[in-house]
Amino acid sequence: MMSRDSTASLPAGLGRRDFLAAAGVGLSGGLAGCTGVFAAEGNNVNIAGSSTVFPVTEAIASSFSEENPTVNLSLSKTGTGGGFGNFFCAGRTDINNASRTIADAEVEQCGNNDVTPIEFPIATDALTVVVNPNADWIDCLTVEQLREIWRADGATHWSDINDEWPDEPFELYGAATTSGTFDYFNEAIIGEEANHRSDYHATERDRTIVQGVQGSEYAMGYFGFSFYSENPDSIKAISVDDGDGCVKPSIETAMNGEYTPLSRPLFIYVAKESLEKSAVRDFVRFYMKRAATDLVSEVGYVPLTEDKRDENLEKLEAAIEEVTA
Amino acid sequence: MAADTGETPADGFGRISRTKDVAFRLLALAATLVGIVSLAALLLNVAVDAVGWLDWQFLTNPPHPNPYEAGFLPALVGSIAIMLMIALVTFPLGVGAAVYLEEYADDGYLTRFIQLNIANLAGVPSVVYGLLGLGLFVGLFNIGYGTVLAAAFTIALLILPIVIISAQEAIRAVPDSQRQASYGMGATKWQTIRNVVLPRAMPGIMTGTILALGRAIGETAPLIMIAAPTTVFGLPNSFFSKVSAMPLQIYNWASYPQTEFQYGVVAAGVVTLLVVLLTINSIAIIIRNRYQQRT
């Protein structure tokens, strides 16, 4: 029975082998075809960049996705610099979230790869310094005091800032060096003369900062306002005195410009070349319209004014006309 | 095995040694149970936390920064897409390697080297496979960072040694007498393998492969290394779509600031992942039990 079975299956076996070979050729051909079709055109929108801008883009992408379920939209949290350097200017993403303006070196890198960045302001953030709610000795810090705490070779203990404060070392949580938040804090607080200290918990994950500050009475951290507004009871925001008295961070004080020097504009950068893809065009149009709505204040930022929004839309349509013409 | 030996040690020994014996037995039993009980307690915790969060809306929505609107669909679909690709890649390769090692290879230096190498590959940390994927698939072959293909190929290499080892065991379990009978009837080696060995070994091979896929679906570190995106909206529409996966989405959600994410949405994600994993493993066990009587 065995031999009958095997002799009978001999031609069938050959047939199967042919089939397998054909399938193999078909598959690799198909793959090659896919590479061509999807890599060039594609119903994909790829975004990387700042973790501060991330929640805004996530909220907008989520509602965009509900209306356009066939668009594959990816969003990575890499820090502003990581997003420009590794993804956007390398031509790997269409859009970069940024919590600062693009640097000259990055513009140059983009240029070398034929990527033309277009800047769109999308919201305003109030960078927030937070401490543990049990740290009842502190409510307000001057910019000088903040600098003393966060600069290299500065204070190490709370008592170094104020004799009445506990003689305990700081436990500091801050943004990683590639994040726009770090750059902004560095620029606004530390300044040119000093360096940001390096012996702190540096992270691109803001949750880490919230958890760290919740966990220790002597901890301090800084991050975008949205992370504070999500946790107003478990961490305490510090008012900042820029010479005109203490101002508490809030959407109002950021919008009317009282909260200085820590309020800052947030951006997205769109590669002009990517606007050739209809999915990217649709998404950016959608983004610009939504950036002036409550959707932004719900994630804890200050929305655009309608004038700014119209300015953005004009800029966008002009760019689209250029690439599709 | 000492199951039924020496249940009555000779009399004349003191009470002390008997007490010590009983104490040791209890200690060993406690040690056996401590891990299982801890895990059960943790699973119970996460299941309770997931109540109210794990619902139809969670399973069918895209992610959202608001925990009450956040959904898991792209990650769920991404995981399944990656897993199917992995199965397509590892099954033929794993079975082929196992057939060679068990049926063709002699017991020489090369075979022993391959065998040792496979055992070693099974112990290479998954994060190192991630670097391999980054260098090989993302870098050299340029199939894009974080795509379905890059993710599937990377994890496929990771579980291939496990698939090979379990397929080898299944093939080894086929009685030699059956091969001899086939040869005796004039069948060639290939005919014997195809008509006798593989059909008999198939349930075991399937079980091993599916269990390995269970391991694959929980892998996170390799995906991070090939720069899989933090979050994906919409479903993968080609092999070159950026892909998210359940464990990756869980890792990223765990960093969201709101406690509703930490104790609600993430818990729901964890339970979903574990349910999918349990389903996969149950399928493997059902296959094994169904065919066990025949072997």
Place this chain on the structure above:
Amino acid sequence: MSQPDFSHDGIRTARGTAFRYLFMLCALLSILTTVAIILTLLLDAIDFFAQIPLVDFLTGTRWSPTNEPIAFGVLPLISGTLVITIGSAMVALPIGLLTAIYLSEYASDRQRAYLKPALEVLAGVPTVVYGYFALVYVTPAIDTILPVDLSTFNALSASIMVGIMIIPMVSSISEDAMSAVPDSLRQASYGLGATKFTVSTSVVVPAALSGIFSSFILALSRAIGETMIVAIAAGQTPRMIDLTDPAGMFLDSIQPMTSAMVQIGTGDIVGQGPAYKSLFAVGLTLFVITFVMNLISELVASRYREVYR
């Protein structure tokens, strides 16, 4: 396993040969994978070592790839890995060994049929889930139960979780080794009037020692390579540890090698500079350590197999 070829049919032989080589190719793929891993790691690591001297990397006590002053000393990361390894060893080795003794010497067949799959589940839970458990359940629980000042991110909870995860690795391989100990040895001791405790600890364990040793090394190698648990729960503070200060070792945040790799891999680093390439240097270090450990474990294990089989 080579069988005499009864077939004299030319086509059949050709076909058989074709399949033979096709299958061999599949088997050789595993060697190719190893070569690819080594090449991937080595090529970028060489770039890295062209800029950072190997000696500085291996003996430096500061790891700060992006913050001025930049330093690429791997020792703080190895310290972090060591803490996790020691911590998980303290959990998994005694528990795993006792579990193996129970399964091999005490448990009935029925008990074994339930306990062994249940233990395997411990190794089957995705590590990201363990990491999440460590962060949101274990750390707060320890913080309330024990009178210690535990950081949110700490080596203790991460070690416990890694330890639980590797228990089955210790117990199953150790149990195999103990089961392989010939019954005649046990019978002889019982004959001399020994209790089960004495037989287990003085006869079975010593006789199975090489298998147990092999299981320990394999489990620890797994702990060293474990990534997600430490990335989520152990923190991101690369620091040198003081072995004489267990509280300082375990209660605070550390950063093992794998966790540093995840931090670099999540895109915190820009461009192709040494900070990015350090990913591969650390990866190579990790690969070499685990590879050597796996190899030792394999060699020791093959020795015990030879002794009793």
